[in-house]
Amino acid sequence: MHDVVIVGAGPVGLFLARELALAGVRPVVLDRLPGRSGEQKANGLVGQVLRLLDHRGLHEPLSGSPDAPRPVPRFVFGAFPLDLALLPGNPLYALPVPQQRIEEVLEGSAGELGVTVRRGCEVTGFTQDATGVTVEYHGPDGTGRLRARYLVGADGGRSTVRKLAGIGFPGVTSPDPVSRIAHVRPPEGIRTTDAGELLLPGCPTPFRPYTHTRTEHGVFVLSPFNPDAVMIATMEWGGPPVDQGTPLTLDELRASIRRVTGADLPLTPARTAGPFTPRRTVGHHTRLAERYRDGRVLLVGDAAHVHAATGGPGLNLGLQDAANLSWKLAAELRGWAPPGLLDSYHRERHPIGRRVFMHSQAQIALMAPGPGTTALRALVGELLSHEDNLARIAALMAGSDIRYDTGCPHPAAGRFAPDLTLTTADGKLRLAELARSGRPLLLDLTGGGSLGPTGRAAGWRDRVDLVTAGCAEPPAGALLLRPDGYVAWACEVGEADPEGLERALRTWFGAPRH
Template identity: 85%
Template sequence: MTNDVIIVGAGPVGLFLACELALAGVQPVVLDRLPERSGEQKANGLVGQVLRLLDHRGLHQPLSGLPGAPQPVPRFVFGAFPLELHRLDANPLHAVPVPQHRIEEVLEERALELGVTVRRGCEVSGFTQDATGVTVDFHGPDGTGQARARYLVGADGGRSTVRKLAGIDFPGVTSPDPVSRIAHVRLPEGLRTTASGEVLLPGCPTPFRPYTHTRTDHGVFVISPFNEDAVMIATMEWGGLPVDQRAPLTLDELRASIRRVTGADLELTPARTAGPFTPRRTVGHNTRLAERYRDGRVLLVGDAAHVHAATGGPGLNLGLQDAANLAWKLAAELQGWAPPGLLDSYHRERHPIGERVFMHSQAQIALMAPGAGTTALRALVGELLSHEDNLARIAALMAGSDVRYDTDCPHPWAGGFAPELALTTAEGDLRLAELARGGRALLLDLTGGALGLADRAAGWKDRVDVVTAECAEPPAGALLLRPDGYVAWASGVGEADPTGLERTLRTWFGTPRA
């Protein structure tokens, strides 16, 4: 039996890719080497544009526990600079604190609801590809086996077996600094806070703002008091003594690091709340980007395609949007309606976004390092961030809302992620995100049908939904959304002729059916 797609890796990116493919009418098989979901504490939340994408799929509420649309956060951090985002008239940055094990749980539940097969305990050992598909060798619970698929996707992390077997180069930068230590702990009772909520550590004159990075003369300190039974503490240090990476991080080691970075001697005890709060040490930073995201019938997504410092939490924003970009294009190829070059546009669109995260993650590490030169540079960057236009630019960088895919449409919304709109439709009042739940392309007519868009798009009705709606302050006369939420085409308000619509439909959705 030949499957449509085999996805290697059942982390958040692999599971989300499986969900997106299933929505598009493709039934993938997911292989993962672990016998069950990992409880290891990795990502602590979701940051950026990805929350709006997840809202388009109805996943924002189960992940955040909050109803309605994602809301921007009033503050964030960039290179240990506090970003006072509440100063912005249009704040693009969203964030939700949710542990990775919960993200994986929600996505696996959704994948299984959609009929996705997840096979655990299956470790890929090799593959061969030919003109019609890929044959994958693996070791499973019942011994060695093979599986066949038309395409293979590596979502198997930074040490990706799929990437290595495909011979795809992974160039980048590796540094022994900084050494990062993180754990969820209980702190001693009686720690004082300032009127503004900053934490005062004993013996340290510097107050520390929670949930952000604070640079000292000797490193970086982070305190995130999610609750009194599980406070997340993290440090970063440069130029220290060699570390035995084989030895697990102990609370005594973390306590000594806190003392060196802040000057405070802080008694730590294990977190009392049940959960995966294993202390973790990371030595140095590894920033790498695959030279190509596709090799024939083999593709890469997420950390298999790029690794970088975790500062600012860009990883899942980048990886999950890789998955959304790839899924509909791969489904189009499998279903036979993809226009020429559509699948290759996955690398063309996403590789530059990986390069951008490559750049800003290294810049943030450099801005946190100790030294007089860095201190002088920070004084200059601090001045720049006091201006709202620069603050807005950094906020958009961290959110990924500055992404603009190439399009020949001159409308300002074209190429960017769809705006949040409140609409009145024949089915009642809906948000635009609620119209995108099915993962299909959407042609949104905000002219009340005056342009006859349904007739113009009739040849693509098997691939594109047409919805007529009213909007109090429409940003356009009509919007054509790709399945990944990005605007492929838009017309101006009051525009009499939807110039370029048919050309754009052909570009992204192939030849119309008679």
């Protein structure tokens, strides 16, 4: 019997498999495609997920840099440019990296931990009972069955697992906007102003590169990634009928640019191969699963929620679903999970799905044409000129505005751990480097070692790592970190709070072993 069957070998399924394997669990991944998909979906990673990947040592292979993730100086919200450079404590991280590369890194890393991916295997049914789930599939060698203790659907917005489990997927479906995107040769006639904006021939409105620009007829995006290729995209409401059975052509995209901006840009394919093959998306779907768990069946990523791609929240949301679920599922399988721990996956992550449900729809509404939207944008623009409102939107887009209820009143509790530089017995290390094992971590910053092997945490040393370290500006006297990077408990400098620590250890990591 397998510990877990994961359906779907996209980034979320692969990351979940890696996390489970890191915790000593044996997952197997099934994917209906015969090989890794060449379709370009996500164009990068946005938000707090980059700090999570840094905790697992995955940021460096994805970014090519050994440095910690850095906040981006600019971003976009509902076609409003966000100038974040002067924002104190800017929480918004972003990394442009194609989804194919993300999957390549995650599959390679999972494979090193012994994870098996079975491709060309399409799930056709399953039954669950008190001890496990029997999964039926059709593969290269015909039909087959797998028995596992748990089944996880990471199989996208049209999730077979979700449908077979009978989990409702309510939400909103709209025929607008129609989005078009392509990777093309830099069009002739585009000029750059002294302010770094772009002027299109025949269009009086300047455009910022790398951001969404709203006109009274739609939205236009132009991102000059290199001298040989640019990404051009449009969004239109109420445009001409679209034949979804035919692929997007550059002539169709050119006509859309003309309608949205008034400019006529001759388009030719890029000289170099790029990720943005011509692609059209009709309408948007915003849906959220009624529940993330049904007995021994669980949902992660797009199987649990779908939304507009504006602002790139998808992988931030889905990969953190996987991080939240993995350690709780591993604890259940390894026998030390306290009662209700696995149910806390839905309790913690479903509200975050609802939050993305809200802001993705809000952004689409803010980009729609019409005088009412123009008036609304004038008001929202005024609000965003105030630093506190800008900071709030940046935190919303980063996903850092969420605080889990851990039962601890310390300001750090329930939030993702701060990025600290620590002095340890092994020299100076970043906190992210101490989290590479994926185990719970008790970080003693008092320097006294009072939490050590003979202290209150002694009964949990089989599943919780203890590190005593110095810190120039400690945010707390001690921090108890969950494997997903969130602080379960913290105490003020000079206040040991041993009762609070023991309560948190029992709440999140079960009963002690002596």
